[in-house]
Amino acid sequence: MIEALLEGISMGLLLSAMIGPVFFTLIQSSLEKGFRYAAMVAIGILVSDSLYVVLTYFGVRFLAEATYFESLLGYVGGVILIGFGISYLVKKQAVRPKNEIGEESKGKKRGAFIKGFSINGINPFVLLFWISIASLVHLKESFDSMDVWAYYVGILSTVFSIDLTKAYIAKKLAQFVTPVFMFWLNKIVGIAMIGFGIRLVWFAMG
Structure with a gap:
């Protein structure tokens, strides 16, 4: 279980390093409205990720009875991750967004939560990422139920902690x-x- 937790933490660190709209939202929210407001944004992001974890994990598990599904899952999940990697390699320099949230200076914590939840939730790449993670977890025959929980807890807790740190x-x-x-x-x-x-992909071929 410890090994699964550490592997989840490493994946969480990788996910936290991604530069996207969530990153800028956290930074700008903290600078313009304070840490507590940004913390609620981070909680919204956490809830959104947790929902995706449940949907993708049980969705993949439901389909696992299909013939050759494991191999197909490995190939599809691997291609998604490779696609992510290529997109980041060819990505142009990110431009710091303009202060578009200034008009929300009167927003309350509920608005901050909704902002974090929606910005993370409407991004299709977030769903694809969690699908690939569910594929990886399913293909790990050495993982029992406790290992799976430890792996996901490692990812989610690491991402949330780093979001708060940011x-x-x-x-x-x-x-x-x-x-x-x-x-x-x-x-x-x-x-x-x-x-x-x-x-x-290597796991799928094995």
Whole structure:
């Protein structure tokens, strides 16, 4: 179980390194409205991810009785992860978004939760990512039910903790969020995602 937890934490660290709309939302929310508001955004993101975990895990499990499904799942999940990696490798320099949330200065914590939940939930790549994770978990024959829970807890708790950390040190972190920084971070994340994808395809072939 400890091994599954550590593997989940490593995947959570990788997921947390991705640069996207959620990242900028957390940073801007903390800078403009304070840590508590940004923390509610992070909770909304966590709930959204948790919902996707339930949907993808049990959805994959339901289909597992189909013939050759495991191999197909491995190939599809691997291709999705490799696609993620390639998209990050070819991604152009991210541009810091304009302050579009200034008009929401009177928003309450409920609005912050909804913002985090919706920004994360409406992104189709988030769903695809969790589908690939469910594929990886299903193909790990060494995982029992406790290992699966430990793996997902490792991912979700790591992502949530780092989201809170990003919000807490937003003013210090903001000075490092430059186009050059994001460019190289995207390359590193892209290579890592391709590595996970190839590993998943390898499991499917085994």
